[in-house]
Amino acid sequence: MSDYTRSLEEAARFLRAHDRFLVLSHISPDGDATGSALAVAHILKDLGKSYTVINEGDTPAKFSFLPGFEQIRNLSASPLEDTFSAVIAVDCADRSRMGRVEHLFASDAELLNIDHHPTNDSFGTLNLIRTDAAATAEILYDLTVAGDFPMQPDLALCLYTGLLTDTGGFRYSNTTPHVMESAARLLAYGVNPGDVAERCLEVITLGHVHILRRALARLELSHQNQVASVAVSRQDLAETGADREDAGGLVNYCRNIEGVEVGISFVEAEPDVIKVSFRARSYVNVAELAKKLGGGGHAKAAGCTVKGSLEEVQRQVLALVGEAMGSERG
Structure with missing residues (x-):
């Protein structure tokens, strides 16, 4: 047995x-x-x-x-x-x-x-x-x-x-x-x-469309264009009439870009509380990254919640991704 x-x-x-x-x-x-x-x-x-x-x-x-x-x-x-x-x-x-x-x-x-x-x-x-x-x-x-x-x-x-x-x-x-x-x-x-x-x-909500449009307008490519990330603040959610649920799935747009190895979304769920979602294409184990930040998940899909301002958490997470990939944000 x-x-x-x-x-x-x-x-x-x-x-x-x-x-x-x-x-x-x-x-x-x-x-x-x-x-x-x-x-x-x-x-x-x-x-x-x-x-x-x-x-x-x-x-x-x-x-x-x-x-x-x-x-x-x-x-x-x-x-x-x-x-x-x-x-x-x-x-x-x-x-x-x-x-x-x-x-x-x-x-x-x-x-x-x-x-x-x-x-x-x-x-x-x-x-x-x-x-x-x-x-x-x-x-x-x-x-x-x-x-x-x-x-x-x-x-x-x-x-x-x-x-x-x-x-x-x-x-x-x-x-x-x-x-x-x-x-x-x-x-x-x-x-x-x-x-x-x-x-x-x-099916997607109209709120998702509104927050997606704003997020993609600020999409950042880094680490020799192998990392794509988007960030959504509480102000973005309020101004677009979207909620946290509407912000779900943004990370997939990042990961699906040709040549991108890791996609990341940063969503400010509460003041100075950032929900981070990871998606990987092939060789980066994002579960290990998420675990270092108090989260978890799978090798290709993981997440965590990190306390700090949106900008601080972005810097922290992107630096950690760079260590895993052996490259700088750039």
Whole structure:
């Protein structure tokens, strides 16, 4: 029996052994985090368990089509006065990515950590981690099969959304035969792939267009044109009527420029709090860069939050990138 198979069995026993769960994903959740958290909720519902799904902040509205979306509680807007002895964290690269939620953990709490990030530090009481998985949703698909949990349309839609978004529409190098086989089996439960792709990958807000136009006007090429970066201040967001969610995805425009190895976006989320997103093309491991700054992620896609002014954080991050690439900002 492989370690992964053993971990799947232990996770399945954990879900069956407890009756009341707290389910959470990482702060600033994406499609995999949201789909995975709701997938766990559907498994627990079918098992007849009680559960509460939370996130420290808002969950992007574009995922509101997912069954159970309305159950996700935003702790920032609606604090929870309760504690839980059984906790499930999905898609959190390390403990800090859960956000400020540990006051909800009972003193005897057991935590099941389900994740696929190479930077995960195994912070759970139980850890179901597969770093070569394309998405946490892929691990949850395996858990559904291994645990003999019933697959049904709502669960299939949540899992498919996680697979689709974390593989960039099945375009990234993490798209393996197992990913495609899993996705194909999920389609048999009524998932409409065109509709999911439209909602998650195609439709953009007018706010995104406005902030994109301003960001691209100030795009900077550095390090012999191998690094492209954009920066968005709180003033930019206010003047364009955009919000933090609208600023998502800006980093991809940087990375997609021909000849660019690393794309970076800097978004001022709060005064002197900068959300940094990295994307790499081939040889730079941006997960290592993000980890040095208190974040994490994958070799080709990672992020972190850094305190300081926008200009200070830009200088700090670009200097770190230069060290990794062996070149100066220029």
